[in-house]
Amino acid sequence: MKKNILIYFDLITSLKTTQEVADFVFEIDTLMLTFFKSEKPSMTKALNSISSDSAKKISSFFSKNKLDVTNRDTVTNFFETIKDLAKKFKVIKLTLAFDPTPKTIANIHNFTKDALGIGYILDIEVSKDLLGGAIVVFNGKYNDYSLKKKIDDTFTLKNKEILQLYK
Amino acid sequence: MDPTSIIFFDMVASIVILALGLVAAVIYIAKHLHGSHSSKEEHTSTLDDARTKAVKIIDDANNQAIDIVGKVTLSANVASESFRKDLSQASSAQMKKFEKLTSDFTVMYSQVLQDLKTKNIETFQNVSKDIELNTIEEIKNFKESIKRLTVSSQKEVKEKIDTEYEASKKEIDIYKKEELKKVDSDIYDLLEKIAKEVLGKAISLSDHEALIEDALEKAKKEGVFKG
Numbered sequence: 001m002k003k004n005i006l007i008y009f010d011l012i013t014s015l016k017t018t019q020e021v022a023d024f025v026f027e028i029d030t031l032m033l034t035f036f037k038s039e040k041p042s043m044t045k046a047l048n049s050i051s052s053d054s055a056k057k058i059s060s061f062f063s064k065n066k067l068d069v070t071n072r073d074t075v076t077n078f079f080e081t082i083k084d085l086a087k088k089f090k091v092i093k094l095t096l097a098f099d100p101t102p103k104t105i106a107n108i109h110n111f112t113k114d115a116l117g118i119g120y121i122l123d124i125e126v127s128k129d130l131l132g133g134a135i136v137v138f139n140g141k142y143n144d145y146s147l148k149k150k151i152d153d154t155f156t157l158k159n160k161e162i163l164q165l166y167k
Numbered sequence: 168m169d170p171t172s173i174i175f176f177d178m179v180a181s182i183v184i185l186a187l188g189l190v191a192a193v194i195y196i197a198k199h200l201h202g203s204h205s206s207k208e209e210h211t212s213t214l215d216d217a218r219t220k221a222v223k224i225i226d227d228a229n230n231q232a233i234d235i236v237g238k239v240t241l242s243a244n245v246a247s248e249s250f251r252k253d254l255s256q257a258s259s260a261q262m263k264k265f266e267k268l269t270s271d272f273t274v275m276y277s278q279v280l281q282d283l284k285t286k287n288i289e290t291f292q293n294v295s296k297d298i299e300l301n302t303i304e305e306i307k308n309f310k311e312s313i314k315r316l317t318v319s320s321q322k323e324v325k326e327k328i329d330t331e332y333e334a335s336k337k338e339i340d341i342y343k344k345e346e347l348k349k350v351d352s353d354i355y356d357l358l359e360k361i362a363k364e365v366l367g368k369a370i371s372l373s374d375h376e377a378l379i380e381d382a383l384e385k386a387k388k389e390g391v392f393k394g
Contacts, residue, residue: 092383092392098375111380116392132370134382141391145382159351 007065016109018123025086027054043069093123095135178239182232189228193221
């Protein structure tokens with residue numbers, strides 16, 4: 001059976017951070033377990049075992065794409081595809097100077113989606129020493145775009161001039 | 168012992184010998200007379216005669232002795248006078264000789280003294296010169312030695328000062344660098360604190376988001392997300 005990845009677009013793009021992905025995969029596992037353990041599987045019942053937000057997204061996905069929630073193969077395919085796609089996310093590790101709100105995370109994620117495309121999620125850490133900006137680590141590459149780094153660089157470049165003031 | 172005394176004692180001895188001879192003769196005769204008891208009365212006259220003769224002999228002997236003593240005394244006086252004269256002459260001669268000798272000796276002594284004095288003066292002058300030369304030489308050597316020592320000491324002191332100076336300079340440089348590093352670090356810390364203080368308050372949420380977007384944009388431009 002050929003998989004139609006595009007139908008997962010909304011569901012996939014709704015996940016913005018590694019934490020959200022991990023939580024979502026955990027909920028999928030819970031859902032799978034609940035769904036397949038009953039003799040007469042019921043998606044509606046199974047969705048009660050996960051968070052309402054996730055349940056709403058999955059329910060919306062099935063209804064929007066007119067998929068049969070009673071069909072074991074369809075449901076199995078959904079679970080496998082979702083888990084497979086979750087593994088394919090590219091992680092952008094960001095170290096920020098402040099603790100971002102969900103809205104800020106959404107804004108940052110939207111920016112990455114616009115700039116880089118879909119399939120990217122954020123792994124966010126907080127270090128207030130950075131003052132501002134961010135440290136970006138992707139695919140093992142480390143790039144410091146923080147204000148602290150800028151200030152340090154400025155002081156290094158202007159070191160002689162600064163020291164001259166003290167002589 | 169002077170000659171007059173010798174003659175006098177010779178005379179006295181002669182008189183004594185004659186007197187003893189006379190006494191011996193008288194004793195012999197007396198014994199001879201005494202021994203012949205034949206005719207005491209006969210012999211009385213003889214004895215008287217003998218006694219008279221003996222007295223006469225003794226008188227003669229005494230006279231002769233007195234004469235001899237007188238002669239001897241005279242002779243002794245003459246001899247004494249002569250001796251005194253000779254002694255006086257000899258003494259005078261000796262005195263003259265002695266005076267001459269003394270004079271000569273004095274002259275010689277003066278000469279010797281003069282020579283000694285001259286020699287001593289020369290010796291002293293030479294010694295003085297030698298001492299002067301030696302002293303000058305010693306002073307010169309001492310000066311040279313002091314000069315060498317002074318130069319050596321100066322060199323050593325200079326080397327020590329140079330070494331100490333270099334060490335101090337290094338220490339100061341190290342200290343200066345460390346202090347500058349501290350100042351650097353302090354400045355960074357201070358400015359970072361100030362920046363943090365100022366920026367932490369000044370940067371709004373939208374500014375933060377803009378800075379993050381800038382960071383991501385730069386990362387994209389630098390090809391961080393490629394591959």
